[in-house]
Amino acid sequence: MIKTSDEKYLRAIYQISQAEQGQKATISELAYYLDLKPPTVLERLKILQAEKLITYKKTSGIHLTKSGQKEAMNVVRKHRIWETFLHKVCKFSWSEVHELAEQLQNVNSEKLIDRLYTLSGEPQFDPHGDPIPSKTGVLPSSQRRPLLNSVEGCKCVVLGVNEDSTDFLNYLTELNIGLNERLNVEKLFSFDGSVKVKYKNSVTAVLSSKVAEKIMVTCIKANCLCKV
Amino acid sequence: MIKTSDEKYLRAIYQISQAEQGQKATISELAYYLDLKPPTVLERLKILQAEKLITYKKTSGIHLTKSGQKEAMNVVRKHRIWETFLHKVCKFSWSEVHELAEQLQNVNSEKLIDRLYTLSGEPQFDPHGDPIPSKTGVLPSSQRRPLLNSVEGCKCVVLGVNEDSTDFLNYLTELNIGLNERLNVEKLFSFDGSVKVKYKNSVTAVLSSKVAEKIMVTCIKANCLCKV
């Protein structure tokens, strides 16, 4: 039986592996992500390994096994469905849902998750644009890239964000940028990578590269020259 | 700051004190209720006492302080609102909601509770007929007594149950007895206290005293002779 706190680790490992496509997840990253110290994490990894949920070698890093992957997708599913429910049904803002979902995601009832999903209208993406896995762990796919990779003149639409911290999301909300917002990339400042965008017809904002990196978009025009 | 597990204790103490009006709550009862051993409970009571949430002396038993009472009512509120939400909005049966609510009640967000309550239609009573405290800890009152105290010929209506175990509730569901069911008390068997009732026009059932004791009703006719 998977414990609540196994789930925290598995989701964290999944998120980290996702974030840095292909590269290996390390103990210190995991410790940082979970707000724990490396020895604590190492200790726990040994247990997860004994439970055959992950493999770990200092050389190759941390990897989810088949069953670890399955469990991870399940927690991700729960987390994203809670976020969706909180946003769509309970009318919480997209910056409030993550923290609450962290508390709620470890409740154990598949039936409950199913009902919440139905009540939310069964969307494919959560309030941050992240894909909601199916029960079998399959993710709906969507073509997306960081706003940072745009070329000048590109017209794109916001599909999601790569971070769900309250601060970051509140910042975007302040700027009036949300999911499905159309952005015109007016100028790229190569010296610091910041990006000037225009949206809602007349509003403009200069976004730092740190921010532009975390806003995921897709080009509207075909044959756009942006890097994918 | 009140911890999750403080809340478990406070709710348990509240429930026990309620159940046995006036009588003192003891360590062994609490241990039994929480499925713990007496030394564990004693140890914890000392902490709760240091936090000024309860008073405890072996002579006078366990009592909630003012602030303990306040916290207890708050957990009770959370628990009952979750039960109500699960039943009314998520369509869980009254026998399923208690266990789930136990997991959910320790999520910390007053705002969430408020929204759930709104979504549920702000009823005064939960799916077991238990009163939902207001934010200030005030309980809506209702006149009720155990079915067991009926006199023969009494017509009464079910307002609630005194136990929320799955088994008990499933048993009632099996008999087709739910909240607001009208019961005609046809016969009392004094040798074992069981009660024969007729309802839904033609259905009859003989309920053991143990069951009749836990079904809370109110008489329909004025001047009924039933004990209150």
Place this chain on the structure above:
DNA sequence: TGTATTTATTAGGTGAACCTAATTTTAGTA
């Protein structure tokens, strides 16, 4: 290639929440 820095690992705790077994206190009853 050698040294400095970062990362991982080991060793040895702590505190919380539980437990059992033994003892003492209290309460119920012959």
Place this chain on the structure above:
DNA sequence: TACTAAAATTAGGTTCACCTAATAAATACA
């Protein structure tokens, strides 16, 4: 009242999830 049964308490664990400090290994880079 004296004895017995039940309840409370004390003493002394165990396990779990965390920690710090010290050491070893890996990596970066001059």
